[in-house]
Amino acid sequence: MGIAEFARDGRVVMGDRPGAAVVAAVSGFLLLDLVAKLAGTTVFFLGTRLLGGSLTVGSLLSMVVDGLLVGLAVGLAGIGLSMTYSILDFANFAHGDTVTAGAFLGWVTAYTTAGLGTGAPISELFMLNSGRQLSTVSTFLPVLLGLVVAGIGSVAVVLLVDRLTYRPMRNTDNISLLIASIGVALALRYLIAFVFGTQTSGVASGGLRVTLFSMISITDNEITLLVVSLLLMLGVHLLLQRTKLGKAMRAMADNEDLARVTGIPTERVIRLTWILGGGLAGIGGYLLVLESGTISFNFGWILLLLIFAAVIVGGIGSIYGAMAGGILIGLVDSLALIWLPSGLTRASAFLVLIVVLLLRPSGIFGGVSTA
C-alpha cells in the first residue's frame, strides 16, 4: 500500500515492536511485487495471482515525477503547519484554507495582468473564467508577479487572522486553539467562495513540454514548481541556519516561558513564524495550481489532510521533516496506483499517516526538532 518507500528508510523496521514488523513485512511484499511487475512476471499461488503483473519503467518514472511535484508543493505548504504546531502548540485546521487564499490572490493577479491588453472584460478576468490558460513560458512576468502576490497575500491573511483570533488566546489550551482554527477555516473558505464563487476554474496549462532521457515528459509549469520550491526550501534552510531565528524558534518550541525569560522576543518570533509559514503555504498553493491547472475554493481544504500526513510523517516541529514528509507523501499518493485501484490511492496516504501516528508518533526521522 505504498509503504515501501518509508520502509526503505530503515528506521521504522528497527525496534522490537510487532507493529513495525508488520509494516516491514507488508513493505517487503510490496517491494517484491514491484520488482516482479517491472520484470513482467506473475507469480501464482493456489490458482490466484499472488504478485506480479506488468509495469513499464517509463510509467513508473512518470509516477515518480508526478509524486515528486505534488510532494514538493505539499512539503512547502507543510513547513508552516509544522512550525505553528511546534511553536504555538496546536494543529491548525485553517492552514489548508491559507493555501487556497494565497493561491487565489496570486492567480487573480497573474490572470488579470496577463489578460489586461486582450480586451477580455475585467469581471471575467477576476473570476478566472475568460478561458485563457497561462503558462510560465508564454506569460512569464504575470506568473512571476502572481507568485510574489500569493506569498505576500497569504502573509497578510495569516497575520490578520492571528491578530483577530489566535493572539487573544495565546495562553489557552491547544484544543481550544484547534477549535478556533476550525472556525477560521470555515470563515476563510466561504469568504473565498463568496468572492470567487464555488466553480472550478481552469487557469493554467503547460506551454512547453520537454522530454528528459526520452522517458520523462515534463512541462514548463512543472519545471517552475520544481525550481521555485527547491529554491525556497534552500532559502528556508539558510534562514534558519544563518540567522538567530532558527535557534529562537527551537527554544520557543521547547519551552516558551523559558525562552521569554532568556530574552527571546516571543511575540516577534511568533509573528515571523506566521510570516514564513503563511507565505510558503500561499506559494505552495499557487505552484500546485500552476501544476494541476485548476483552482477551486476548497482545494486547500481537501489538501489539508495530505499536508497533515506530510508533517506527521516527517515529525512535527521539524522543518526538514516537513519537506521530506511532503515528498514522501506525494510519492505514496502517486505510487500507490501500482498496487491499488485508482479510487483508493488517496486512502493509502491517510493510512500511512495513521500508521506513523500509531507506531512512531515522533515521525519517521526520529523527531529531531530542527526549528
Add this chain to the structure above:
Amino acid sequence: MSTVDTVRTRLDALPDVGLVIAFIASIWAVMLVLAIAVGGANWANLAAGFVGSVTVLIGGYAILALALNLQWGYTGLFNIGIAGFMAVGAYTTAVLTAPTDPAAGAVPGLGLPLWVGLIGGMVMAAIIGGLAALPALRLKADYLAIVTVAFSEIIRLIVNWDGLAEVSLFGVPFGTGGATGISFKSANEVASTFINGVGQPIVAAAEGVGVSGPNLANLTYGILLLLVVAASYWVLARITNSPFGRVLKAIREDETVTQSLGKDTRRFKIKTFMIGCALMGLAGVLFRGQAGYVSPQQFRPTITFYVFAALIIGGSGSNTGSIIGAATFSGLLFYLPARLGENVSLGGTRAPGNIIDAVAGLGSLDPLPLLAYTISNVSTLRFVLIGVVLIYIIQNQPEGLLGHRNEPATSVSLDRAQSGSGGETDE
C-alpha cells in the same frame, strides 16, 4: 459576553425538558413568522415545509451532538471522524435493507426489514468505532483528532470505490453503489406510510388548510426524529449519571488519577467510544439517509465540524446543552439564513452574477447591487457566520450556553470547596 450571560440566566431558570421544548418551540415560531411574512395565501403550506425541514435538521444534529458529547464532553475523546462513523451506520443499514430486486441500474441489497437494518447499522458503527479506538485511544487529543479524521476519509473513499459498488458473496449480490450511492427502504418512507394510512384524518384536515401531503409527512418524520432524540437523551442521562458515567467524568478531569484508583480507563474509553459511534451510525441513516438514499458525498468531513459547532455553541459536557446547541446551530445559523436569502428581495434590483459587477455599483454610489449579491449568496455567507460564531464562543464563552453545568466527577457536591468556579473548560 453579557448577552450570553442574560440568555444563560434565563435558560437556567427553566427545568431541562421545559427548556428544550421552549427553545425548539421558539424556533418553530420564528419559522412560522417567516412563512406568514413571505408566503401570502400559501403561508400554511410554507410554514409546514419550513417547520418540517428545521425539525429534521434539529433532530439529526441533536442525536449527533449528544453522541459527540458523550465522547468529548464526558470522556474527553476528541473524535473528528463523525462523518465516517455515520457512513458506516448508514451504509450498513442501506445494504441490509435495500430490496433484493432493485430497479434497473440500482444496487441490490439483502432485503431485510428496517428495524434489523437499523440495529445492524448501529452495531456495525460500534464495532468499527471499537476497532478504531483500540489503538488510537493511547494518543494525545490532537493526534486522536487527526487519526479519526483520516479514518473517516478512508471510510468515505472505500464506499466511494467502484470495486465495492456491486459484489457477490456466497451467491448473494449486494454492494455500496460506489459514487452513485444506494437506495433503500428509509425511515422516512415508514413515516409517510404511517401518516397516509392511520393518520389519514390528519392529512385531510391539513389539506383543508392548504398543507401538502409531502410537507406533512416530512413534519411527521421530524417529530419522529425528536422522539429518537428524547430516547437517546434518556439513555445517555442514565449512562452519565451512573457509576460508569462518574468514571468517564473522572477520566476527562485526570486520567492518571482515575487509573491510580484502580479503574481500567482504556476499557471505559473504548466502551464510551463505541456507544457514541453507534449513535452516530443511527444518525447517519436517520438523518443523512432520510430520503432512502445514501451516497459518499453526504459524508464529507465538513459535517463533522458542523456537529462540533453545534456542541460548542450548546456547551460540551451538558446533554441538554447539546440539544440546545444543535437547535441553535441548525435552526438559526444553518437553516434560517438560507431561507431568508431566498425570500428577501430588493424591489427591482436583480443580483449581479459576480462580485465585480456587484462592487461596480459602489462606484456610482449605488449599494443595491452589492446588497442584492450578498443576499443571493447568503447560503455561502452563513458558513462564514458559523465560523465567526465558533471563534467568538471559544474566545469569550468557551463553556457555550450550558457548558457551565458540566457535572463534577464526584457524586457529592464540591461547591463549597471550589466556590466561584463554575466548572472548568473541558477538553
